[in-house]
Amino acid sequence: MRERGHEMAVVSRPGARILERAQEAGFTTFAIEMRGAIDLPAMLRLRSVIKRFRADIVNTHSGRDTQLAGMAARSIIGGRPRIVRTRHLALPITSKFSYSVLPDHVVTVSKFVENYLVEAGVPRERITTVSTGVDFARYDRSTIEGDLRAELGLPPDALLIGTVAILRKKKGHAETIEAAAQVIERFPGAHFVFAGDGPQTANLERRIAELGLGQRVHMLGLRRDVVNILKSLDVFVLPTHQEALGTAFIEAGAMGLPAVATNVDGVPEVIQDARTGLLVPVGDSRAIAEAICRLLDDPVCRQGMGANAAEFVRRKFSREAMAHGMEALYQRLIDAERP
Template sequence: MTDAALTIIHTESSLGWGGQEHRTFKEMVGLRKQGHRMLLLCQPRAKFGARAREAGFEVFEVRMRNGVDLPAVLKMRAIFRRERVDVVNTHSGRDSILAGLAGLLAGRLVVRTRHLALPITSRFTYTTLPHHVVSVSEHVRRYLMSEGVPASRVSTVYTGIDPAAMLLDGPSDLRASLGIADSARVVATVAILRMKKGHRFIVEAAPRILAACPDTHFVFAGDGAQMANLQAQIADAGLASHIHLLGLRRDIANVLAGSDLFLLPTEQEALGTSYIEAMAMGLPVVGSNVDGVPEVVRDGDNGLLIEPGNADSLADAVIRLLSDDALRTQMAQRSRALVSSLFHVDTMCEQMLALYRRLLAQREAA
């Protein structure tokens, strides 16, 4: 088993496409390149399933009606046996119960990945069903251990990105498209417009920042439930000429390449892939001192940490960086170095494969 190609099936009960699906997809792509057979089991009409099929992966669909859907468990067990699966990696609540149980019944290695910094709702899907749990940050790992997962059964594997995927064919057209001068400073925020992401604190801090650095523009790339509230807040503050709501963008590299600084004052984050993408583009980053963010944003090294929910702390950090070209350059260099060493997709895939092989070897030796 040490050198043999593995058959690994990822399970996902969510119908949407977000950060955890993207991480799983990148692992599937990376390990397929190394010769492993990567499968996906999801629900009908799941966006992940469509994306995986487009990329040429084998996709199995099983309806997961609830957490006690025994017919779904039996279907999954049959798939795991028929396809000679070596590893079942579960991701969300419902599939972790159903596929976790099916994996145990089929005699397969069961691994669960925890992507979120939220409180867990079902301890046994971490302490009993899986043989091992993967956390996306040390913060999440420590939390899981506090909830009863033994230290020997939980490992951190940071989410990685592919810097090559962030390359542009030419210069960014962000500034030209918005009528922003080349000499202006652009502060970028890339995140879903959700309350916990903290966009409102940027709007609150903007007058102070503009008083110190008048030629500053803020761009928000993303869509979500807070769009109307932010539009109203920006209009009420008279900031429409300096805060640009871009909506959902597919050209994130283009947005980041046209910016001088990345800012995300999130109030909750397991790790923060958007920080890592900005770092790969060579940007200094400003993030909140909360959850797993300090593992990515190293205060005084590749960026600055701010007090969550504090517009004054946010303004101080942004003004400091916008006023110091040398410091931004130094932090930008550290950002690139950290991505190359810790947050590269190849590193993530290598660590996941090593973990699978180690766990399989332990089971064979037992």
């Protein structure tokens, strides 16, 4: 959006990682403590920031900030900014008020989420789907080393299956570990890697040890070199239980990787079954193992799906397409309020 000539600011709670990243990228930032959905001091500070920044649009991303920033923006007399709420999650909503009353419009990241909100009572004409976009300039394979095998001390021809995601139960890491035991029986040279950290770290490490997979399943922790990890992989796997869309699948596809994913929520909007990857039922480690083995067993099929994935995501999920969609919505909302 900045490259398209717009001025952006980020408002979040003190210490939030997004503030650090925004500052690194040269954006204006404001830190405001928000103790709850009813926090008058926070509301007044948000109102002051919105007025000082002279915002045309206030775009919120969760329940608390929607209620606080939405009420702050609506309290501005004369030329108040338009309020947009973005819905990123495939979870039941807890407050229809923060979708149907406070915001002027709602943005969803997938048609699955849009349809859910309509079923929950939000008017479809007040919802626009703008899919998550990725900066594909970061995924140029010719500029990325892809040296994870060397880092782990593995032979150059080792088969590498990997996941990049926060270590939460609903991401399906536990099923991937169960599947890994089955895959390694058929492909003794295969290795699995998990990049990310989270609340399930200790549980996953314990299960890896119980199955005797310590030399085959590698916990990498939180990594900033995601593109290096993705380039090193042969297959991407993320058997998530719940997903509004799945940015990780877009990133894997951008790197030309076929994916093993679950047929749930918005995932089929990113993964085309048998064309860019393989879809399996939720919680089925045997089906996950079979899908991984199918891809490992057929390099031509694997590479073909990876090429299809790269073409598909670059056509549909570019950063430019996302910025264009958001810009068009913002402009439409602003124009609708002009005399």
